[in-house]
Amino acid sequence: MRVVLPLLGLLALAGVSSAAAPPNVVIFFADDLGYSDVGCFGATKWKTPHLDRLAKEGIRFTDFYVSQPVCSASRCSLMTGCYSNRLGIHGALPPNAKHGISDREVTLAQMFKSKGYTTGMVGKWHLGHHPQFLPTRHGFDSYLGLPYSNDMWPHHPEAKKGTYPPLTLFDGEKVVDHDVTAETQATLTARYRDRAVQFVRENKARPFFLYFAHTFPHVPLFVGEKFRGSSGAGGVYGDVIQEFDSAIGDVLAELKTAGIEDNTLVIFTSDNGPWLSYGNHAGTKGNLREGKGSVWEGGLREPFIARWPGKIPAGSVQTEPAMTIDLWPTLAKFAGADLPPSPIDGKDIGDLLTAKPGAKCLHEAYVFYYNQNELQAVRSGKWKLILPHSCRMIEDRQPGMDGKPAGYKQVKLDTMLFDLEADVGETKNVAADHPAVLQAMLAHAEQARADLGDALTKRKGTGTREPGRLADPPMR
Known part of the structure; x- marks a missing residue:
């Protein structure tokens, strides 16, 4: 830090x-x-x-x-x-x-x-x-x-x-x-x-x-x-x-x-x-x-x-x-x-x-979901894990102009590991170079799946709660 x-x-x-x-x-x-x-x-x-x-x-x-x-x-x-x-x-x-x-x-x-x-x-x-x-x-x-x-x-x-x-x-x-x-x-x-x-x-x-x-x-x-x-x-x-x-x-x-x-x-x-x-x-x-x-x-x-x-x-x-x-x-x-x-x-x-000297992030990992409960990425320390999923990307596309959007391309991503301190642009997959780190990151993903579920691996978490619904009676 x-x-x-x-x-x-x-x-x-x-x-x-x-x-x-x-x-x-x-x-x-x-x-x-x-x-x-x-x-x-x-x-x-x-x-x-x-x-x-x-x-x-x-x-x-x-x-x-x-x-x-x-x-x-x-x-x-x-x-x-x-x-x-x-x-x-x-x-x-x-x-x-x-x-x-x-x-x-x-x-x-x-x-x-x-x-x-x-x-x-x-x-x-x-x-x-x-x-x-x-x-x-x-x-x-x-x-x-x-x-x-x-x-x-x-x-x-x-x-x-x-x-x-x-x-x-x-x-x-x-x-x-x-x-x-x-x-x-x-x-x-x-x-x-x-x-x-x-x-x-x-x-x-x-x-x-x-x-x-x-x-x-x-x-x-x-x-x-x-x-x-x-x-x-x-x-x-x-x-x-x-x-x-x-x-x-x-x-x-x-x-x-x-x-x-x-x-x-x-x-x-x-x-x-x-x-x-x-x-x-x-x-x-x-x-x-x-x-x-x-x-x-x-x-x-x-x-x-x-x-x-x-x-x-x-x-x-x-x-x-x-x-x-x-x-x-x-x-x-x-x-x-x-x-x-x-x-x-x-x-x-x-x-x-408050910028206390020596202060550290208290999370072992942050997890990132998208779409309908898909676990797609994990960050721990300087490491970022991308999990296999399909995503939309604008790379190599001509963007829109003046309020009209351009189309995305759909890309299937495999498991990737990035060192964000050395590569904030996420350009170099270093998974093969750091097998122990990769396994630790995958373990964080498994913990998240057990708790929050994961549609990509058809897992149902034990720690989720329901949103409010229009038909719900008001709380007293």
Whole structure:
């Protein structure tokens, strides 16, 4: 592990009182953001000054993961601290889905509520759009946003007539727009920003949790008039990123104006990698392989930035692996909350987040599922195991342009082993050179199959739980 830990940061840590009040927490969660879409992670075609400043004043993780490279599954893991397939949430829930997050699970918002926090959300939920699944039924005091992805609407470039109903916009549990238009989508970033700033302003005197789960840069891309053309060569994608960065800057400014930035933990990451088939309307993966919809690094590894003045030493860089599932137990400890009654998969990464010297990843391995409960990859330490499966890939294909996607090719993959420290692009299979490592990685896969199951090997796990279903009676 390499942690860059400035001397001033160490001195700041030494002066922090253990009796400090529990922090406010703000999570910015992008949609389909590429690993290199932020300046401090390599972006060059557009600028992200507020996120770059956040990293300069806090920490960035180089090896931060989501549990699955797709919308609903990824968000489920963030909200519950569990692998989403443990909870029966797979893929991206469509508008005709009759299931969603179960009310037997304890969300981040419910955990914070148990400790007296006020909770608010803006943006994309995507864990069920029927009333019993909405954010306001799972711990959030307020909500403004879309129930699922913004391309799940009648104007999708590949949708047949009647595939999707009109897209709706919720305020709390009330639909305030029954047919979201392109013009409305162009105002979403500003609306989310205004509501987020208002939430901070109204709750500055009490502990709060704000979840800003942005609709973008998921396609279709829309940007406010002020930011159209702002990124120049970055095109509309760069404009969208710059508008989001500006919105983040406005929320950060409100924290400062309110005098509460020193006791606010701010986190930024995304739900999965870039949707590469959309070409110039997709993000950038840097040196990683592939993107959204694959368990290659480009689909799973995300930029992660956190700032908590006096707790996180400024300018830190963490290279130990971590995942969204780890945020639940970590934030619970910061808030003084207990773990939920049902087991979760995440582990406390507080020492990694605060750049404690010598801190290590507490997981023996992370496992990556996709499709309908297919175990496709495992990471342990610097090693990454790819298990036999079929996947879609954009390699050697001409990507789409201007909002219209290109087709993927389907590829059958065999067992492969990669050394991510030496080969982050996953180009050289070293399984034959490291038979002992391969066997150890396969053993991790077997443990996952026994617990969570695996459709590829027709295994049924013993540790899975059911999602919520529309016909389920409410919990008393």
